[in-house]
Amino acid sequence: MATAQATTRTASGPPGSGPLGLLRDRPALGKILLLLVIAAVAVPFAHARWGGGLWPGALTVDLSGPLGDVNDWIIGNRDSHPLFLYFFGHISNAVVLSVRGVYLALLALGWAGVTAVAALVAWRTAGWRLALTAGLSFLVCGLLGMWVPTMQTLALMTVAVLTSVVLGLLLGLAAGLSDRTFRVLRPVLDTMQVLPAFAYLLPVVLVFGIGVPGAVLATVVYAAPPMARLTALGLRGADAGVMEAVASLGATGRQRLFSARLPLARKELLLGLNQTIMMALSMAVIASVIGAGGLGDRVYQALSSVDVGAALAAGIPIVLLAVVLDRTTEAAGRKAGTEPTGPWALRGVRGWGLAALIAAAVAVVGRFTGGRVWPEGGIVAIAEPVNTAKDWMVDHLYTGIPVIGGTADWAAHFTNWVLNPLRSGLQGLPWWGVLLIVAALAWTIGTWRTALTAVLAVAAIGVLGVWDLSMDTLSQVIAAVAVTLVLGFGIAVGAARSRRLERLLRPVLDVFQTMPQFVYLIPVVALFGVGRAPAAAAAVVYALPAVVRITTQGLRGVDPAAMECARSLGATSGQQLRQVQIPLARPALLLAVNQGVVLVLAVVIIGGLVGSGALGYEVVFGLAQGDLATGLVAGAAIVCLGLMLDRVTQPTARRQRKES
């Protein structure tokens, strides 16, 4: 896909005058030529010295020895070394205490109280419609028999999100106020955001042991970057005129910060909060692998007894939490800075006071009438019908459908005709060839900096000694991304043309996007068997919503004047799409590709749990066997792969901003 884009870019466009003009008009061509020259010098040398094929053994560093030592040292000293007693121990204690505090508070409120608080907060920030959604959502959690796990997840999330927000704010403040910190921090945050969460559970487990502390900290690492990034963005984007005015009034640095900069950045701060909550929620599920408890644990346990119905019963509350939290913070962001409306008695503090009063009343009444925990009798069992439906689907779709074949046949064909050739192709390429291709792609799409990062990331994979496995994973990512893009662009074109289709799609996309990835794993095995095909299928399902959303928005956002113009020239709708909409929406399309790649990678890794092998399996193996050397090396390779894929598909928007 990316190759196709690169070539069409160099092959189209207006002709320049003479070879120099050609280069000036098409900088990509110049970059490729320069790269070819470098290659012509370097490749023969590298080939003579280390040979082609897989990454040369002479250039690898075996980390298993030292990492094994670190592993043993941590286990040997965890109960006695001051580093653990006086540092990690306190952190761990603080996490346990605060999660416990929140959990007990939630239980004390009782189900009626919690539901009332959720509904009233939603009402104050987003209106009665969302209040209804929020209240109903919590009731559904109880009806599904998931009240206690939901409260556990909520307690864990509250602590993780608060910590992430504080950490993100501090980092964001530093980056927003100092250019140097900003420059240093940006690549770090970039990297943290492309990390698949699964990759760094292992070191956390080793230091903190299984359970809540490790899970909360892993979540914080995962969820803090968007907060930091958006805070920095908000602070840096403060209106220069306002700042000038405040400075001229003689405000000190601190006054400027608190009275002008931070209030001006309110929208970004709330968007950061929103992003942080979403990331924390998705991580709270993955962290169940290391014993986080709550809803994620229920999903994970249901999967080990192949019970899709029970997994769904625990997955639905996660989706509902995500929808409620997302919409509430989004509405808060929209309302930020606008004048309060509504009747006088409900404005500002008075409205909140009223809400608090109602919540307290409901909680007290609830305690006296119902009790703390959801009543046992009020549970609707959905597991069985869901499992029956799944069994029916599997029975009828797995194989032997005339003409089109069953899902098992598709999986076999996909593996044989797409995955296998891709994998042997990538593994068969000489290592310097891979480096060159990566450099060429990253450079034509981005800057020499992104190209350098991408090439170094690939080289690091080789140095780590997992070249073979990484090419296997890469082939899976490329195949799954290709399928995602074909489907995603197709659906998006349809959705961009029909408002009704878009409205119909919205809830479906919401559900697919927020459903924990784990939930997909067992149905895909039932449909596609064990192997790389089901992992690819799960990845496609997970990445599709983001691609569809971004693409639809991009296509919709095309300047109506340009469309009008094309229509008046008599362009058919196909021509409009090909020659106006798609070229104009190019930045959005590239962003869709980028997001697709990052999301697909995350799931292909988890695919290690259903037989996708390669790096994902190594990480699972490392976690399961407590083998730091294997798990961490694979994790590092995944990070490098993610970094490379991100840079190779980095949308041009950032470059343009820098140039302008």
Place this chain on the structure above:
Amino acid sequence: MARTRTRARLRTSAIVASAGALLAVTGCGAADMTKQASPFAAPADIRTVTLSVQSWVGAQANVAVAQKILEDELGYRVDLVQTDEVPAWDALSQGRVDAILEDWGHPDQEQLYVKDKKTIVPGGDLGVTGHIGWYVPEYWADEHPDVTDWKNLDKYADELRTAESGDKGQLMDGSPSYVTNDKALVKNLDLDYKVVFAGSEAAQITQMQQFAKEKKPFLSYWYQPQWLFNEVPMVEVKLPGYSDTCAAKDPADIDCAYPTTPLQKYLNADFSKRGGDAAAFLKKFKWSEKDQNEVSELIASERLTPDEAAARWIEKHPATWKKWLDR
């Protein structure tokens, strides 16, 4: 200049404040990471036991029954933590969990935690004997009786080819957390097979059920006791006989069958001493393969919750579990 100073002061005060808050919350002095209960555990006046559950259903069955009896008969509150085997040992040593009820043999961990650090003590036999091996479905073995000897496996490699195994036969392995020598076995016995890891037991079971539904042949790493045998009858493939000398070899050189292991329970050392009724009960907990399979199948095949499955078994077999409560 003035600005940097303000900023530095801001930063320092932030650091001091957060460090102070941390200390205030946790109290000064050393924080023992081995003495941390789960935040979701019940309040202090309620006695709690934390059990580790592994991903296979047999382990869930043990835990479900133990949990039910601890709660209903002894008045404990039971917390469950889902982990893989090796991390579970680690958690047991740290006191994050109190007991592992089914261990398939981890000599390295035993050496480290039981013999060297003495943070874990053996809790006795579970009463169930575990055996790992290679299995083929009965319907296929009936047609080709000679498939049950490893020497004839190469003849059938073609039939066992899948998209994942390429031009070799597929030997399906399960979760990466399980004890396995299969890669070494395939290499050392020079078999025309490729080990394909399903990545989790759930995936492996789903795949085997799928094969069985179509009566397709398969060869899989599998173990007894296991409830799936009742649904998909399987026959073990004979591997070169097990011997202690062979098992002592370097893992890459192993070329014999898996041992037969009486499954063990392990307790946290501290819990074993101070655990009272709960520790005494868990040490006595001992049942048969048939019992375990009965509960496992209710959970995995009939899709009862572990709690309901345990309740049914407890109702039917009072004679078995009453003995565990005698002091």
